[in-house]
Amino acid sequence: MNKRPTLSLKTSAKAPAKPRSPALRASHARELKPALQTSFQTSLKGDSLAYSLLGAAQAVALVRTGTNLPQALAQLWARSETSPQARGAMQDIAYRCMRQLGQSEALIAQLAPKAPDPLVAALLACALALMTAPDAVAPYEEFTVVNQTVTAAEAHPDTARAKAMVNAVLRRFQRERAALLETALLQPVAQWNYPQWWIDAARTAWPRDWQAILKAGNGAPPLTLRINARKTSMEQYLQRLQQAGMAASAIGPYAVRLEKPVGVHLIPGFAEGVVSVQDAGAQLAAPLLDVQDGMRVLDACAAPGGKTCHILELADAKVTALDADPKRLARVGENLERLQLQATLRTADAQSAAWWDGQQFDRILADVPCTASGIVRRHPDIRWLRRKGDTLQLATLSAKILDNLWQMLAPGGKLLFVTCSLWPQESEAQAAAFAVRHQAVRLDAPGQLLPGGVAGQDQDGLFYALFQKNA
16 A cells, blocks of 8 residues: 655744735734644645645745745655655745735635635635746646645645635636736735835835836746856856757856756756856855955855855865854855865854954955845745844844954955845945944945846846955
């Protein structure tokens, strides 16, 4: 007898999320209280859409309680016997749901007589995301989505009693799609699929570009590679891709964008360290630092290690990679090992000097904590997890880190301040205030990169400011 895959979920003790759309009816504008089964084994077939829908819905429900989506999926898979194919389908559905959640929740508010329970709401949101897919070709036929969503609802105790309601909601959406969407899209949250405070912040910060920025954040990111200059050249690697039948183009000195994303195990040369996956915007950091052979370099907040490795690919430097999270720091070590590079790994907080031996560094890379608003297309759950007050809180933390690192920089040395934020409070305003506090010399750097960028570049929304310490 074949053993069925297991889908189980444990909830955290975090506070329930606050309602995000002020336009919802009172019956829908209530706090979501986690009421998920902590240990449940489904009888759904592991290769069915229903199984993947249920898994994605459980992950989305966890996001609504404050867990980031990668962690939610990892928790789910750790308690299940899910195949790689089913994991891929779950991940795709969950990410689609996050990118269309504002619209889906507005539709649910119209279609459901009262606010559904958390898992029911998440299951409906996943189904509606598939039924309103912005892709030229929808990933599944609508009748299949409806049928499999109802099957998924029937298979879990938190949703079984709502099976008829799920069926009625989705079939009514099929009948009244145009009118329902027209009404839903009157709400900015549904139109743009961001919380209202995020939309307002984008309009304030970028009055000419805010619509393009929000639109870019809803798209799927490209797969960009960084060639290892120690092992290949751009010309050689593009030829290798061509021989493998993979269309690609050079979009920077070391950046190659694949026309069609593939799994890393299919990327030629990845396992041997010939290339790494890294956004084109993030690849600017190492060249900006201008590291020379023999220099002492600190990469603060280093995980997962892309910038650490790029520095070492360009120079024989003595690099210390610092991160407060030992698990994330372990990923830096894995990347170094794959690339056959060496660095000193230190588990420590970048706002503390307790770990420092007093020897100053020639170069410091400070990729500080931020709201990550510039990489939301890669992490679409961020928009639903962040709160308006996070910007000030994270900017305050980042200022402490920068002030602490400045004392560790040798006279004449350079510090590169990096964020993946679009909010000036975390980027340009932070850089300007830092320069005044320390009389730092500000050197040429790109400043704010907007997501998408110039034609052909298509990078994330990062910010760069480069400072030199007076000798």
